[in-house]
Amino acid sequence: MRSYLLVIDSFKGCLTSLEAEAVVSETICRADPLAEVVSVPVSDGGEGMLDAFLAVMGGERVSLRVRDPLGSLITASYGVTMERVALIESAQAVGLHLVSPHRRNPLVASSYGVGQLVADAYHRGYRQFIVGLGGTATCDGGVGMLQALVDALGVEREALGEALSDCHFILASDVTNPLYGPRGAACVFAPQKGATPTMVSVIEGRMRELASQAADHLGYDRSGEPGAGAAGGLGYAFIQFLGAECRSGIDLLLEYLHFDDLICGADCVITGEGSADEQTLMGKLPYGIMRRARSAGVPTWLVAGRVGARDKLLAAGFDRVACINPPGTPPDVAMRPEVARANLSATIRSLLEAIP
The missing domain is CATH 3.40.50.10350 (Glycerate kinase; domain 1)
Structure with missing residues (x-):
């Protein structure tokens, strides 16, 4: 047999x-x-991540209304486990599949909905997060996600790390790219999300400016860390501002399995x-x-x-x-x-x- x-x-x-x-x-x-x-x-952090991790870890879904990549209200879900871990699948809120091909535009697409998922779990008392970064329509360096947290917590962007200091974020991703440069979010991933060469150049400039400003305010720069370029720079926002740890999504899942x-x-x-x-x-x-x-x-x-x-x-x-x-x-x-x-x-x- x-x-x-x-x-x-x-x-x-x-x-x-x-x-x-x-x-x-x-x-x-x-x-x-x-x-x-x-x-x-299974899932390495993209579409299907929520179902895969819930199947392995056990738990239930929480649904709420959030903003999709272009700002429309949709219903998205995240998971909560019996071990008090919140499972955030970024693609649930800002997935590429949510935007029809002719409407895709990473110059305007926002990761705001991901921040809404995180904020909702935080307000429910969850402090341990596993965040899947694959399959997004965004390339905003995580600025939208950070803005949603600012709106929910009422603090400045640079103070988010302190406000959420009791939280631990693990990023599940198969991407090791930095935020910017030839292997960065704009050059490698923006074209897959509908960016023209001109858009890529604009987005690259935004990424560099974001990293420069954050380094000036916070005194350190994590834009070059592996995974910072994941999900159009969403990885960078979690790493730079929230002290997140980036892990291979599949290795993480296989450990739980x-x-x-x-x-x-x-x-x-x-x-x-x-x-x-x-x-x-x-x-x-x-x-x-x-x-x-x-x-x-x-x-x-x-x-x-x-x-x-x-x-x-x-x-x-x-x-x-x-x-x-x-x-x-x-x-x-x-x-x-x-x-x-x-x-x-x-x-x-x-x-x-x-x-x-």
Whole structure:
């Protein structure tokens, strides 16, 4: 009897982690009724982070009205656990998925809604926070988030650290970029959020000015720390003003999962994401999974909607790398959930048939 451990990230805009793992589990069980399949819904800090951490830590959702990236009122949620930890998924309030492609504009998009989530949890007595930073539509250096806290607490921005000195913030993110520069938030992430080259230049200037002013007021500069550029600089705001600690989202989740215990006895780990390429090797979820599995001597299969740099992925340690979409599949077709389910199932069947 073979044992499979499924740790698959969402195929963004198409399948959630739970949905993707359900397809894979069903396919394996049809092919091998005696197989043992363990599914672990996961997220590295982006979309799905709240569900993944609540599933692992236990707790409940709290919903409230907040501002979305363009200022409209929406209902967003955060989690609270039995250990009195508040789980903030930034994408709940300011996610890229909340703004239609033709309206995306990181020059005006604000992270204000994230601050509203934090403030609500704070007023309810929560002092321990895990904040997921992925999947946002913003590139404002966290200024909007800070303003929401200023409005809620009635203190100046530079006094927020003192006002929230009894709070501990852990940032869950797969991003190690600094706030500005060639690898900073503007140059690397703003174009993905709708920025033109001119917008990128403007945003870069704003980031540098923000860091300069904050350093003058606070006497230190953390803009170069790994993760400061996450979520369009939202990481920087938490690190610089609130003393946050930045952690790999997947490593954090795997710790709570006791993943090293789960993997004992597994014959194969299957992981995946929407697009796998060289960026996967920069600390993204499948890479973190593969490293843990490799340390335990368990092979790892990687499935994705798009695959680039296959040779590098294999050389890094993935035992099999498979693109679920046949060559020439139009992107709009590949993104249809029913198509993705069928293609993912077919890919898994093919991988299973290749087992000696």
